[in-house]
Amino acid sequence: MKILVTGTAGFIGSFVAAKLLDRGDEVIGVDNLNDYYDVRLKKARLARLTDRSNYTHVHADLSDRAAIEEVFSKHKPQRVVNLAAQAGVRYAAENPHIYVSSNVTGFLHILEGCRRHGVEHLVFASTSSVYGANTLMPFSEHRSTEHPLTLYAASKKANEQMAHSYAHLYDIPCTGLRFFTVYGPWGRPDMALFLFTKAMLAGEPIKVFNHGRHRRSFTYVDDIAEGVVRTLDAVPDKAVTWNGHAPDPASSGVAPYRIYNIGNEQPVKLLRYIEVLEQCLGRKAEMQLLPMQAGDVPDTEADVSSLIKSVGYRPQVSVETGVANFVRWYRDYYGE
Structure with a gap:
């Protein structure tokens, strides 16, 4: 197939594009290479794709x-x-307009492209952050997500609602994937594993929010990419209504539309995550224990039963394996 993938210089996008190329698809990649974090890392990710004969890159901004x-x-x-x-939960407090421009206006342009050109299936990134003030674990797509706690989460919730409207009005099959704390080689420098590794190798303390009491469904990037590709192949149709009454928040009786969680079913305590990193680096972390940050949630836990049922796949990689793979990549990439 010929597949448009946006964000191919990004962390997840580069892995998804590589997986599609490996199986013989033609990939049109779009990325604006913005400077939210080190552009050199983005270019290095992109270099893994641009020498492939079935890859074409377009430098463009979704907005x-x-x-x-x-x-x-x-x-x-x-x-x-x-x-x-535009990723990053905390960055939104400083630069709110960027989030609306990229995540809302940009997504509208993708939807319009799909509408005008008869696209067979749109798969788009959402986030576990949409669960916001929910505290009932594990997080399920079949429950309401009406109370996001950050602008980033609100922008991704808007994507879900925009996609449903286009699926209904124009019969465009749309699937949203709520990612849970993705990590691994080639990851984002603003994520905890990257920040912790950099600080520990420099002999500096690491900032541990909520005094390390967080639990997260840490999900390895290869697991995410596999789930994205399988979902892309599973084009949704119209579903029955939830209990014969109101539509299920994860699907719809009037549109070819689905929402899935994609994350590791076994949440891991942040302190355990740090312990694994200590073992991989061969040094102890000096922890600066801090209160929970505004807009953060204490725990995430993914219910992925719907993803398993629909595409026959669940994340496989343990944090012990995933963190070790990241550390090997980090030492090689940065010469540490």
Whole structure:
């Protein structure tokens, strides 16, 4: 197939694009290479794709309506995986307009491209952050998510609602994936594992929020990429209504639309995560224990039963294996 993947210089996008290329798909990659974090890392990720004969790169910003329309008009993708977004929960407090421009306006341009050019299936990135004030564990797609706690989460919740409206009005099959704390080689420098590793190798203390009491469904990037590709192949149709009454929040009786959690079913305590990192680095962490940050949640736990039922896949990689793989990559990439 010919597949448009946005965010191919990003962490998850680069892995998804590589997996599609490996199986013989033609990938049109879009990324604006913004400077939210080290552009050199983004270019290094992209370099793993650009020498592949079935990969074409387009330097463009999702918020540029004309540029995105040109991508659809010129390349005519059959399916789309939208992973480009302004990431980072805390960065939104300082730069709110960027989130709306990229995550909301940019997503509208993707939806319009899908509508105008007859795309068979749109898979898009959402986030576990949409669960916000929910405290009932594990988080299930079949429960309401009406109380996001950050602008980032609100922008991704908006994506889910926008996609449903387009699925209903224009019969565009849409699937949203709520990612849970993705980590692994080539990861983002603003994520905890990257920050902890950098500080520990420099002999500096690490900042541990909520006094390390967090539990997270840490999910290895290869597991995420496999789930994205399997979901892309599973084009949704219209579903029955929830209990014969109101629509299920995860699907819809009036639109070809699905929402899935994609994450590790076994949450891990943050202190255990740090312990594994200590073992892999061969040194102890000096921890600066701090209160929980505004907009953060104490725990996440993914119910992935719907993903398993629909595409026959659940994340496989343990944190012990995943963290060790990250440390090997980090030492090699940075020469540490």
